Amino acid sequence: MLLEIQGLASHYGRIQALDGIEVRVGEGELVALVGANGAGKTTLLRCVSGVQPATAGAIRFDGHDITRMPADRRVALGIAQVPEGRQMFGPLSVEDNLRLGAYRRHGDDVEADLARMYGMFPILRQKKDLPAGTLSGGQQQMLAIARALMSRPRLLLLDEPSMGLAPLLVAEIFKAVQALKDEGTTIFLVEQNAYAALAIADRGYVLETGSVVMSDQGAALLADERVKEAYLGL
Amino acid sequence: MFAEFLQYVFAGLTSGAIYALAGLGFAIIYNASHVINFAQGEFIMIGGMSTATMVAAGIPLPVAAAAAVLVTMLVGVALEKFAVEPAKGADVTAIVIITIGASIFLRGAAQVVWDKEFHALPAFSGETPIAVLGATLMPQSVWVVGVSMAVIALLWWFFNRTLFGKAMLATSFNRLAAQLVGIGVKKVLMVSFALSAMLGAVGGIVVTPITFTNYEAGIMLGLKGFSAAVLGGLGNGLGAIVGGLVVGIAEALASGYLSSAYKDAIAFVIILLVLFFMPSGLFGKKGTDRV
Ligand SMILES: Nc1ncnc2c1ncn2[C@@H]1O[C@H](COP(=O)(O)OP(=O)(O)OP(=O)(O)O)[C@@H](O)[C@H]1O
Ligand SMILES: [Mg+2]
Numbered sequence: 290m291l292l293e294i295q296g297l298a299s300h301y302g303r304i305q306a307l308d309g310i311e312v313r314v315g316e317g318e319l320v321a322l323v324g325a326n327g328a329g330k331t332t333l334l335r336c337v338s339g340v341q342p343a344t345a346g347a348i349r350f351d352g353h354d355i356t357r358m359p360a361d362r363r364v365a366l367g368i369a370q371v372p373e374g375r376q377m378f379g380p381l382s383v384e385d386n387l388r389l390g391a392y393r394r395h396g397d398d399v400e401a402d403l404a405r406m407y408g409m410f411p412i413l414r415q416k417k418d419l420p421a422g423t424l425s426g427g428q429q430q431m432l433a434i435a436r437a438l439m440s441r442p443r444l445l446l447l448d449e450p451s452m453g454l455a456p457l458l459v460a461e462i463f464k465a466v467q468a469l470k471d472e473g474t475t476i477f478l479v480e481q482n483a484y485a486a487l488a489i490a491d492r493g494y495v496l497e498t499g500s501v502v503m504s505d506q507g508a509a510l511l512a513d514e515r516v517k518e519a520y521l522g523l
Numbered sequence: 524m525f526a527e528f529l530q531y532v533f534a535g536l537t538s539g540a541i542y543a544l545a546g547l548g549f550a551i552i553y554n555a556s557h558v559i560n561f562a563q564g565e566f567i568m569i570g571g572m573s574t575a576t577m578v579a580a581g582i583p584l585p586v587a588a589a590a591a592v593l594v595t596m597l598v599g600v601a602l603e604k605f606a607v608e609p610a611k612g613a614d615v616t617a618i619v620i621i622t623i624g625a626s627i628f629l630r631g632a633a634q635v636v637w638d639k640e641f642h643a644l645p646a647f648s649g650e651t652p653i654a655v656l657g658a659t660l661m662p663q664s665v666w667v668v669g670v671s672m673a674v675i676a677l678l679w680w681f682f683n684r685t686l687f688g689k690a691m692l693a694t695s696f697n698r699l700a701a702q703l704v705g706i707g708v709k710k711v712l713m714v715s716f717a718l719s720a721m722l723g724a725v726g727g728i729v730v731t732p733i734t735f736t737n738y739e740a741g742i743m744l745g746l747k748g749f750s751a752a753v754l755g756g757l758g759n760g761l762g763a764i765v766g767g768l769v770v771g772i773a774e775a776l777a778s779g780y781l782s783s784a785y786k787d788a789i790a791f792v793i794i795l796l797v798l799f800f801m802p803s804g805l806f807g808k809k810g811t812d813r814v
Contacts, residue, residue: 340702364705376700378693388686389693393705440705 291316291475296346299336306332308499314477319470323483324496330479331373334446338370339363365393367443375433379422383413386421390439406435427458447478483520487511526657531779537664539771540671544726545748546763548719553758554695555715558618562626564745566723570595571736574728575642592724599720603713633738644731667729674725750790753797756804
């Protein structure tokens with residue numbers, strides 16, 4: 290298993306946001322995490338990236354115990370996150386945002402990866418000298434994904450990449466996620482758009498008020514009556 | 524008439540350059556941590572005092588100056604490591620108060636290491652005034668302005684052309700995103716204190732031949748640097764530079780045309796006016812190019 294989460298709990302002050310989380314993501318898998326507003330999806334990803342402390346349990350990545358490891362070292366190990374709300378370095382140029390994505394890599398070919406990102410998202414090349422803050426929501430989402438990929442992650446965490454985007458752009462983002470999976474990138478995808486996420490996922494977890502309440506193959510969850518009713522609006 | 528005006532402007536630019544450096548010091552630390560470091564003035568004092576002592580002991584000026592900058596940077600790093608970092612998680616106001624405490628401590632330490640006397644440093648290239656359009660310009664003023672400009676250019680290069688400099692800017696724009704791309708925000712904080720200490724020290728060294736220095740010299744210079752930073756819009760590098768020059772020239776004109784009794788009041792008047800009428804300063808929060 291590339292990522293193994295055991296008995297994870299996390300708190301905001303006295304409020305418990307996660308409790309007894311058990312999640313596993315294997316090399317090359319696309320695993321979806323779905324759940325309602327406030328279920329704790331973002332908190333779980335923040336714990337994996339190390340920007341939110343775990344109050345109990347353990348997180349293992351590629352065999353290393355990373356539960357207490359600082360965030361910057363986790364990036365060096367190969368964990369990258371596309372955070373909720375895109376989180377641009379707004380006044381910095383698009384290209385600087387991308388180069389900072391490769392901050393933890395040294396020497397090896399950053400230029401080639403830049404070219405690869407521009408190939409994947411041509412609009413970013415057109416806008417490369419503009420401040421990231423001037424891009425549209427969809428363009429910023431592409432930049433956020435490309436910035437995370439610049440670290441050549443072994444595990445890509447995506448937090449609601451389709452949020453707030455027009456349907457056409459949502460389709461484009463999901464296409465990009467699918468393409469990354471096909472290239473062999475391991476992906477842990479958080480989505481409120483449960484249908485689209487489970488449709489492309491190998492496996493899925495359902496999170497409710499801080500706990501995993503179901504986990505199964507993506508297709509099986511899509512067919513599950515309770516999931517259909519609660520998350521797919523069917 | 525014009526010569527007199529020019530004379531005041533020269534004086535204003537000279538002190539304004541020092542305020543600009545101090546203001547930049549405030550801005551850099553503010554950007555990294557949202558802390559206002561009230562020990563900034565003490566960096567100026569330590570830079571000047573250490574150089575004066577070493578030069579008096581016969582060490583050549585360039586060596587003494589370099590060593591003094593290094594010593595001050597170490598003090599800055601120690602301040603971050605032992606006073607600011609342990610308080611992480613505390614309210615920003617609490618940390619600001621810690622820096623006020625640190626400034627008092629540093630003044631006390633300076634009295635112990637040195638004394639309460641004024642210390643002088645010879646002018647770097649003589650005292651022969653240069654005549655400019657009827658006004659006179661002291662060679663040391665040229666040093667002050669020239670060295671300040673060189674340091675500012677260096678900073679500009681660092682923040683706009685190096686990956687680590689950009690990482691520092693990135694951290695100030697979005698701390699969460701900075702952590703998620705692997706920037707060590709602790710290291711950013713430490714380097715911001717080192718850079719601010721460097722700025723203060725350089726200012727203190729070049730200005731000491733004009734003003735002399737003693738253990739309290741940092742109080743006024745620090746407050747004026749702070750008013751420069753506030754005037755420019757806290758956290759805005761270009762703003763701090765412009766703010767420093769405005770404060771310097773305003774006080775030179777006020778003490779020239781009104782009375783020198785008003786000189787030190789000007790900086791405070793400026794702080795108050797800015798806080799009342801334009802709390803985000805001349806350059807607000809919108810500027811995208813920060814030094
Ligand atoms: N900074 C915070 N301080 C206090 N409580 C928080 C904080 N962030 C999140 N919470 C709480 O923790 C719980 C989980 O929030 P989280 O953001 O992880 O949910 P989510 O599943 O990502 O929701 P959404 O779908 O809205 O993004 C919620 O009850 C939320 O109110
Ligand atoms: Mg969320």
